[in-house]
Amino acid sequence: MSHIPVSVIIAAGGNPDDFHACLESLRPTLGMRDEVVCVLPADRPELRAELRGQSWLSVVETGEPDPGRRWAVGLEATRHPIVVLVDGDVVLSAYWLDPVVESFADPAVVAAGPRCQHSYGPQQADLPDSALTSAAAFKAYAREWRHEHREEFSDVDRLGPVCVAIRRDALAIAGGPTADLPYERLAVQGRLVVAQAALVAHVGSPRCGLRPDVPEPPGEPLLSASLIVKDEEDVLGRSLDAVRELVDEIVVYDTGSGDRTVEIARAHDALVVEGFWSDHFGDARNRSLEHCRGRWVLWIDADEVFTGNAKAVRDALRHAERDAFFATIDNQEGHEGGAGTSTIYYPRMFRRSHARIYGRLHEQVVDRITGRALNGSLLPDLVLDHSGYTRLRGLVKNKAQRNLRLAKLAAEDISGLTAVGNLARSQLGSGHIEECIETSERGLAQAREHTHHVLFLKILADAYLTVGRLAEANETIERLRGIANTPFTVGEHEVKLRFAEGDYERTLELIEELPESGANDLLYGVGKGRFAGLHIDALSRLDRHREAAFQLRQALRDGRVPVPVARMAQVLGAADGSLAEVAELLPREALRGLLFSIAEAPPEAADELLEALWRRYPGEPTVLTLAARVGRQVPLIRAMEWSARLRQHGFPAQCTLLALSADERRTPRERTLAAAIALEMFHDEAALPLLHEALSSVPDAESEAVLHEMRILAPQVSANIELADA
Structure with missing residues (x-):
């Protein structure tokens, strides 16, 4: 072969037939000066038997079960600047190594790999069943593939652990090999490339030999909750409250919140990791997983609330034979015409040692080695209520x-x-x-x-x-x-x-x-x-x-809440009802579901429904939160009433009069009177700059009329203004 000399490290694994097929397919692809080291598990004598007479490679044994340590043992026994890591149960196609090594002609390339059936990341190739019936069938398919993709190279953001070539010095700078290989640290040093013409596959068993059969340590917690968050103060507390009885620990990975998200997470005894955002949901979730200690992990979002049976879920995990379970996710949707709820079934609970999250968007739980979706079954008691698809929340989060x-x-x-x-x-x-x-x-x-x-x-x-x-x-x-x-x-x-x-x-x-x-x-x-x-x-x-x-x-x-508030008013009114019925019919625990619907409603309808809710649940914090959101839109007299209620119950910062007076969508008259009333009734000095700003915006032709109204609604403030002008 014509490529520069490389060091090939084979991690022996899988069954003897697959290992034999790997060796048989590798040897013809090597160059004269390539060196090959086989890292052999000490407890696999049946694999050692396949190495008899294989004088073209050397063997080192190790009792290390961790794939990263096995790669490190192989590195210590080799010398070339380019090292090629190969899972010992793949079949390699003819000439696969040449385009992979060719990538390194560019000094900016630090790692390169072939396309690989059953591999994590952009290397993954979906092959037809007909190509996987035998090694011969695969090689025939790979021959056509090679001609179709000749001279094609693609820059990628990561490679998988099954088959990859890496510059030795770059790997050392990245801290050495790990089970997943340190691609984030490699990527900062240079390019990661896929040689599209090269193809390898797991033709035999779909299970990859890189995963060790290591029993789970009994001292680890059973279940961790893993969240990634940013500016979720309005929903996070409820989500953490709901999951508290289900999990043993909560890990919250914050990607740069500017609100009270981190404070709320810590108040709920979560382990908070103040991280970063790289436009990649999968990467952020994996960084969160690095801090989890549980044998199992539940991936949950801040706008999701666990509503299932915690005891039943934990009992199922203790006796589970599978690697993943599907959750029932009930999505609250829209409030446009026809919106209601939808349900999806998604693998959200998985064994931490077997899985990772993959995908920049709409991420998936996959096998941490092969990249294939984890098999699992539906766990009926694992139910999540998701409000992230409601129309207003979608707008708020853009x-x-x-x-x-x-x-x-x-x-x-x-x-x-x-x-x-x-x-x-x-x-x-x-x-x-x-x-x-x-x-x-x-x-x-x-x-x-x-x-x-x-x-x-x-x-x-x-x-x-x-x-x-x-x-x-x-x-x-x-x-x-x-x-x-x-x-x-x-x-x-x-x-x-x-x-x-x-x-x-x-x-x-x-x-x-x-x-x-x-x-x-x-x-x-x-x-x-x-x-x-x-x-x-x-x-x-x-x-x-x-x-x-x-x-x-x-x-x-x-x-x-299947229709918007304004539509509720029409439907109930046509049947001799009213919005007041909503307050009587909707269960208290479902009040939060009205948050986005009321915020979208016309001010009059929103105010009518809020008043009915207040009569039904006086002092209810959720109702006050809703009132604070829409109070700036209601008539001035109603804003006065809601301001008094908010202040009475300890929410002066949410005062609707102050919000109205700062809202440039309201008229200068309304803003002036709102600030004056807040100053008169509540002696709130925060109203002073708002009052001065609003007064300066009142047209001269309206100033006398505004002052007349102020004498009635805020006489002391009016007297002070007139005294100052005298």
Whole structure:
């Protein structure tokens, strides 16, 4: 072979047949001056038997179970500047080493690797089953692959541990090899590259030999909660309260909060790590995992609340044989027309030693070595209530634009349809519909797996529905119907289509055909609850007002808020009801679910509902929090009442009069009177600069009228102003 000399270190592992296939495939790819060291586990005599007569390599034995230490033993026994680390149960294709080593002709490259079936990160290659029936079949497939990708090299943000070449001096500067290999520290020294023409695979067992069978230490805690956060003071406390009985420790990795997030986390006895944000959710979550001590980890977000059975979950973990469990995640959505709840099933609980988080956006739990999604089963008692998809919270966190930016970066990081799908979803969520349609069509053209076809057709159907291109939406839904394994996959889109067409009777029929709970082809939950808003609206448009009000009342009793506050007023009013019913029907524990809906409501409706809630729950902090949010929008007299209540209950900083007087959207008259009243009634000196600023904005033609009102509402303040002007 023509490449510069390298040191190849083989970590012997797996079963003897796979190890034999690895050695047989490696030898013909080596150069004359390459050196090869095999690191052999001391307790694997059956692997040593495969090394008889292999004079072209040397052997070192170690009792070290940790992959990082095994690589280090191999490094000590080699000398070339470029070291190649190879898992001992992969099959290597012809000439795979040449393009990998060729990458180092650029002195800026510090690490390079081939594409690899069953490897973590951008190296991962999805190969057809036909290519993995035997070593010969794989090599034939790899020959075609090599010709197709000749001279292709890609810069990436990380490589996997299965097969990689690294500059020895760069690895030393990075602190030496680790189980995952220190790519973050390598990346600051230079480029990481994938040689696209090179291909390796696990042709035999899908289990990688790099993972040692080490029993979990009995002294470790059972379960850690891991969160990454930034500016989550409005939701974090509730999330931590809910998970306290479930977990043994809470690790909060803060990525740069400017509010009280860190203070709240510490008050809940969490281990707080003040970290950084690198536009990569997966990396941030992995940095949080580094501080967890539990045998199991629950990944949870600050806007998620555990609502399951803590004892049942912990009992399941103590007897678990699997590496992961799926959680039921109930998403509160929208408050646009038709919004309700949706459910997804996602692996959120996993063995810490076996997993990592992968993905810049819409991250996944994967095997820490092979990069494959962890297998798991649904744990019914592991339930999370997620408010992150509500419309206002999305606006507050600027999620749509953030996700679009990260999805674009992710598509640059890695190839593959997962990144393309995330980009299409982010384009849809941020309103870039034409780009979403183009990306979805590109994904469909490349799709080979059933789930990818379903994913892109579903995104495409929603995109057409969003812009009212109903004929194209209908055509896409029919394409989806032709490949779907369950009718629920199609039904959820058809409900929205028939409603958009004005066929409200058919809309109701389709909603009735949906299950109370079920799963579509992508394992997303599908049920009637997601379309509670459309159900109510369809009944209203058919003038079935009492039925619509009945459905709304039932949803409220169940703790759900399916339509906006203004729409509630219309639906209840048409059935001789009022918003005051909401306060009576909605359970106290569901009050927080109104936060975003009330904040979006017209001021009059918001104030009416808040007043009813106050009468039902006087002194309730959640109601006061809502009032503080919307108080600046209500009429002046109502702002006075809410200010008095807030101050009476210990929230002077949230005074609605001060908020109103600082709000430039209100008239100079309103701002002036609000500040004057705050000064008169509460002697709050914080109102003084606000009063002076507002007064200076009052037009001369209105100044006498404003002063007249001030004499009535704030006589002492008015007298002082007039005395100062005299």
